[in-house]
Amino acid sequence: GNSVTQMEGPVTLSEEAFLTINCTYTATGYPSLFWYVQYPGEGLQLLLKATKADDKGSNKGFEATYRKETTSFHLEKGSVQVSDSAVYFCALMGADSNYQLIWGAGTKLIIKP
Amino acid sequence: NAGVTQTPKFQVLKTGQSMTLQCAQDMNHEYMSWYRQDPGMGLRLIHYSVGAGITDQGEVPNGYNVSRSTTEDFPLRLLSAAPSQTSVYFCASSYSGQGPGYTFGSGTRLTVV
Numbered sequence: 001g002n003s004v005t006q007m008e009g010p011v012t013l014s015e016e017a018f019l020t021i022n023c024t025y026t027a028t029g030y031p032s033l034f035w036y037v038q039y040p041g042e043g044l045q046l047l048l049k050a051t052k053a054d055d056k057g058s059n060k061g062f063e064a065t066y067r068k069e070t071t072s073f074h075l076e077k078g079s080v081q082v083s084d085s086a087v088y089f090c091a092l093m094g095a096d097s098n099y100q101l102i103w104g105a106g107t108k109l110i111i112k113p
Numbered sequence: 114n115a116g117v118t119q120t121p122k123f124q125v126l127k128t129g130q131s132m133t134l135q136c137a138q139d140m141n142h143e144y145m146s147w148y149r150q151d152p153g154m155g156l157r158l159i160h161y162s163v164g165a166g167i168t169d170q171g172e173v174p175n176g177y178n179v180s181r182s183t184t185e186d187f188p189l190r191l192l193s194a195a196p197s198q199t200s201v202y203f204c205a206s207s208y209s210g211q212g213p214g215y216t217f218g219s220g221t222r223l224t225v226v
Contacts, residue, residue: 034214043117043203043217044156089155099144099163099207100171101215105155 002027002094006104009087013080014112021075021107023064023090031092033057033066033073034101038087047075047088085111115140119204119218126194126225134189134221136204142216144207145187146171147179149200150220156203162187194225 007022025031032051036044048057053068062077073090090104120135138145146161158171162181176198178190187206191198201222205215 036215041219043219044205044215045217046214049214099146099161100158103156105153 002031002092002102004090004092004102004104006088006090006107009106009108010110011107012110012112015082016079017111019075019077019080019084019109021088021090021109023073023075023104025071025073025090025092025102027071027092027094027102029095030068031094033064034091034093035062035064035073035075036089036091038089038106040086044089080109080111082111082113085109117204117206117216117218119202119221121221122219123222124224126191126223128194128196128225130194132191132194134191134202134204134223136187136189136218137185138187138204138206138216139185140206140208140216141184142206142208143184145181146205146215147177147187147189148203148205149173149198150203151200159189159202191223196225199223199225 003026005024034049035047037047038044048059050057050066056065064073064075087106087108089106091101117138143164147159148156157173160179162168168179201220203220204218207215
């Protein structure tokens, strides 16, 4: 079945550091891929998405590229800020999933000033 | 404001009590779902609905009931609360699963003692 694997956290970085959060997936066909962010005490928000191979999703300085050959969708940001501290979830939706998202376990990101 | 509204935000129940978590959306979304979020386990799907009058089970449906009598509302009922149901519950909705992604409510933190 479909699955998503994220790097375990917490990930602790200094402000202005480069960020990578790894996400790999297992799925048949061509799923859509998503990154969601959860700020403390809030619900999840869609950060970015990609619906086909080689697509790059981007938002708020974050980027992720849909890599079919490596089944990956790693999240990157060139210079993180304290306000980026949150939990980040990678998710996929299979081509035949009837709306269902398969979630990674989440990666907590802590940015120190 | 358009979005997903969950009530209550916090609730403490005694073992064996029943209650209903409310979820309402005003975006005319066809798809609605309930998740629970536990530390280290990411999001787990409880029940979902693809339209009024249509519901189905997710990954962890035991102990919960849902109904969808209108497009706007999707309440989650705990039949006989157990300590294992202590969790944060999120409601999410979507117009099209493959399109804009899910909109989440801000969550209900439930403690069963």
